Amino acid sequence: MASQPVSDDSSLIKRITQQDDTALAELYDRYARVLYAVAFKSLGSKEEAEEVVLDVFSQVWRIAERYDSRKARVDTWLFMLTRSRVLDRLRAMQRANKMPTVSVEATQIQLPPSSVDPVEEVLISERRTQVLAALETLPVEQRLVLELAYYQGLSQSEIAAQTGLSLGTVKTRVRLGLNKLRIALGAWNG
Template sequence: MSEAKNLLTQIAQGERQALSQLYDRYSRIIYAIAWKSLNSVEDCEEVVLDVFAQVWKIADRFDVDKGSIEQWLFTLARSRILDRLRKLQRLNKVVTAAIADGKEIESATISVDPLTAVEIAERHQQVLTALSCIPSAQREVIEMAYYRGLTHAEIATATGLSLGTVKTRLRLGLSKLRVGFENES
């Protein structure tokens, strides 16, 4: 009985040291085979680990009459590589579909009719004008809340103000903006 077959027999009996020896002997070559197809360190490492995890589970099923240990290991590796390639293809399809969906959404939002675009631009200018009319301390917290999406607590932390001061400045600033818009209408 060859040394590799002896190792498989020991692995089938639960000998971890035998698995370690088999790993030391064949892991680099399995990695190299995986590299030719996957070209990714992470994916190749996963294939090697998957192969030896499978060897640990099914070592007792190895049949000497059906071929060499090397052929068996390479068959296991090939199977894991193909599984990985299929997974990558599925992932690639999902990413491609998501990008296509994003482009559809983008093109849908770009195709706003000209009248709406003019109204949006006018409203944007009104907001900027109204913001310029309120005190800078109130404008700053409003911009942090609405343009940057910060919470009251995050604004307080970023500015060094107390939470109560942030809320007061927001309330006063929004009140002045509301009055400014009502006067325009």
């Protein structure tokens, strides 16, 4: 993902807890585009994806002291915050009966022009390719439940209802799929 070491990300979070806005700007520059890509793929709306990214970094500013490096890397924490904001927006859109059609098979995401370093753009693109390739290695049934959860924002209960599978089966497939993704992505990074 980003070329900076994990410890550098952690030091940025520590600086953010001390209200260092330049640290927040650095973290934003490092991760905003990839978080935007994740949000856009799920929401299908440039405006909604931009709002999610702004919400995430606003939340980081407010709750940076809650970050625990023993539980997750900074990038993993940011992705979890992004996923949570995306799910909130998808649920709100569902309630408003404005659920967008999201292509689960979409592999190309158009990003807005930015002044991001070309090297970082290549790293982000490589990471996206790695994630998509890792998804392709999963058995179809595990990939399906993960795509429904992450790209369409469905809860495990909603996935069970939509697919006709038992909740236990959905939970097992999600857990197995995530473990396989973690292993596959760890192999590429490690």
